[in-house]
Amino acid sequence: MPKKPLPLMSAFQGAKNAQENATLRDRIALLEAEKQLPLIAPTAIAQAAVVEEMTAEIVSELMDLGGISDIALADILPDPDQPRKTFTESIIQERVESLRQFGQQSPIILIAQDDGRFKLFDGEVRWRAASRLNWATLKAVLLPITEVPSADDVFEGQIVTGIHSQRLHDLDLAEGLIYLGTRRYSSLVDKAEDIPKILNTAVRRLDRDKKLSEMSELRVAPPRVQEEWLQTNEFKDPAERDLFALIFRYKLNPTSINSHVFPLLKLFVDIKLAIREEGLESSKARELNKLSPEKLGLADDQAYQLRMALTQKVLSQKLSLSEVKQFAHELIKQQNPTGAKDEKKPSLQLVKILKDTAIDMDSPENLQLLLKALQDKVVEVKDLLS
Numbered sequence: 451m452p453k454k455p456l457p458l459m460s461a462f463q464g465a466k467n468a469q470e471n472a473t474l475r476d477r478i479a480l481l482e483a484e485k486q487l488p489l490i491a492p493t494a495i496a497q498a499a500v501v502e503e504m505t506a507e508i509v510s511e512l513m514d515l516g517g518i519s520d521i522a523l524a525d526i527l528p529d530p531d532q533p534r535k536t537f538t539e540s541i542i543q544e545r546v547e548s549l550r551q552f553g554q555q556s557p558i559i560l561i562a563q564d565d566g567r568f569k570l571f572d573g574e575v576r577w578r579a580a581s582r583l584n585w586a587t588l589k590a591v592l593l594p595i596t597e598v599p600s601a602d603d604v605f606e607g608q609i610v611t612g613i614h615s616q617r618l619h620d621l622d623l624a625e626g627l628i629y630l631g632t633r634r635y636s637s638l639v640d641k642a643e644d645i646p647k648i649l650n651t652a653v654r655r656l657d658r659d660k661k662l663s664e665m666s667e668l669r670v671a672p673p674r675v676q677e678e679w680l681q682t683n684e685f686k687d688p689a690e691r692d693l694f695a696l697i698f699r700y701k702l703n704p705t706s707i708n709s710h711v712f713p714l715l716k717l718f719v720d721i722k723l724a725i726r727e728e729g730l731e732s733s734k735a736r737e738l739n740k741l742s743p744e745k746l747g748l749a750d751d752q753a754y755q756l757r758m759a760l761t762q763k764v765l766s767q768k769l770s771l772s773e774v775k776q777f778a779h780e781l782i783k784q785q786n787p788t789g790a791k792d793e794k795k796p797s798l799q800l801v802k803i804l805k806d807t808a809i810d811m812d813s814p815e816n817l818q819l820l821l822k823a824l825q826d827k828v829v830e831v832k833d834l835l836s
Contacts, residue, residue: 506556508559509556509557509559509591512559512591512592512593513557513591515594516591516592516594517591518557518589518590518591519589519590519591519592520587520588520589520590521560521568521587521588521589521590522586522587523577523580523581523585523586523587523588525566525567525568526558526560526567526568526569526570526577526588526590527563527567527568527569527570528569528570528574528577529569529570529571529574531601531605532605533605533609533618533622533623533625533626533629534618534619534622535622535625535726536619536621536622536725536726536729537574537575537578537726537727538727538728538729539727539728540729541575542575542578542579542582543579545575545576545578545579546579546582546583548579549576549579549580549583549585550583554576554580554588554589557573557588557589557590557591558570558571558572558573558576558577558588558589558590558591559571559572559573559590559591559592559593560573560590560591560592560593561592561593561595562592562595568590568592571593573588573590576588602630602633602634605626605629605630606630609623609626609627609630609700610700613700613701613702619725619729619732620710620711620714620732621714621715621717621722621725621726621732621735623711624707624711624712624714624715625715627645627696627697627700627707627711628642628645628715629642630696631645631692631693631696632645634696635689635692635693635695635696637687637688637689637691637692638689638692638693638696641689645693645712646708646712646713646715646716648689648690648693649690649693649697649704649707649708649712650708650712651686651690652685652686652690652693652694652704653704653705653708655686661683662705663819663822663823664679665703665704665705666703668698669698669701669702669703670701671698673698676695676698677695680694680695680698710732710733710736711732713736714732714735714736716739717735717736717739718739718742718754718757720754720757720758720761721735721738721739721757721761724738724761724765728765730761730764730765731771733771734764734769734771734774737771737774737775737778738757738760738761738764738774738778740778740782741753741756741757741760741778741781741782745782745786746781746782746785746786747785747786747788748785748786756781756785760774760777760778760781763777764777
């Protein structure tokens with residue numbers, strides 16, 4: 451007698467509507483949204499345990515359907531479309547040691563492909579670890595193609611879950627938003643490379659129009675309120691409006707995405723690699739990215755060597771953000787004193803302007819507006835320091 455599916459759909463943020471009896475297909479979609487490898491943090495432990503339980507239930511049902519197979523590692527392909535691409539070295543090495551000591555405790559889940567190979571649905575860390583151990587095969591259960599959710603629904607679920615659980619790196623979030631934008635909105639279809647510029651242009655215009663302070667409240671406003679604002683605000687073109695709709699859809703602030711998330715797309719390849727493999731934080735990555743050939747006054751290969759040396763120091767010594775900023779500034783100062791002065795000048799000018807600006811407002815309403823604007827800027831500064 452087949453097992454009765456468990457009612458798990460209402461257990462997590464990012465899941466769609468709760469159902470009293472979720473089907474296998476529903477639970478597979480939910481697992482795909484939840485299965486991102488959790489960080490080692492107290493808030494992640496309970497969720498990780500439930501994800502493990504969900505996986506075990508699905509594996510058990512798939513074993514009943516088709517049994518366990520030994521699949522050659524060479525025939526297993528990672529899922530290139532999932533938003534999470536950051537798998538740190540420490541996580542993989544931890545799984546290597548686990549496999550070496552205890553062997554494979556549970557089968558991975560695969561989807562059969564038309565060419566005879568298999569795409570990973572669950573188990574990428576085990577697959578990577580087994581490859582390092584030079585294993586020839588992994589035990590796997592096969593997911594029937596009829597139970598596979600649509601790719602776009604799966605991807606969106608992963609993004610939502612990653613945002614809510616704060617387990618999705620900003621670089622993965624940036625790439626994920628661009629992917630979803632080009633899939634969900636016709637105005638953005640052929641504009642993947644232009645999306646950061648489109649957002650930046652719109653944000654700067656809102657700033658000039660004194661509307662940027664509205665973003666914090668709109669981010670958490672009901673969809674009806676967001677839609678009303680999108681329809682009444684004057685956008686340059688539909689692409690801008692659709693991009694704001696996309697960002698609001700996931701309860702994000704367009705200002706933060708513009709300042710802290712999309713800029714990561716322009717990171718040097720070596721810094722992106724440090725994010726993917728070593729878990730380098732976004733704020734530190736942005737500081738390291740300042741070590742460009744132009745600012746250092748060096749050739750590309752020389753700048754690369756200095757940047758890599760400091761990156762390794764940041765990772766090995768677990769330097770704080772303030773220490774990273776100081777080291778980066780000192781490197782620029784040593785190699786290119788003029789560049790260091792140019793880098794510091796804008797921030798000093800801003801501080802001086804703030805100190806010298808007199809507040810001569812009499813109206814309580816205007817003072818409240820000023821206070822709100824300053825509070826929003828404090829939030830941005832704290833984000834940069836975190």
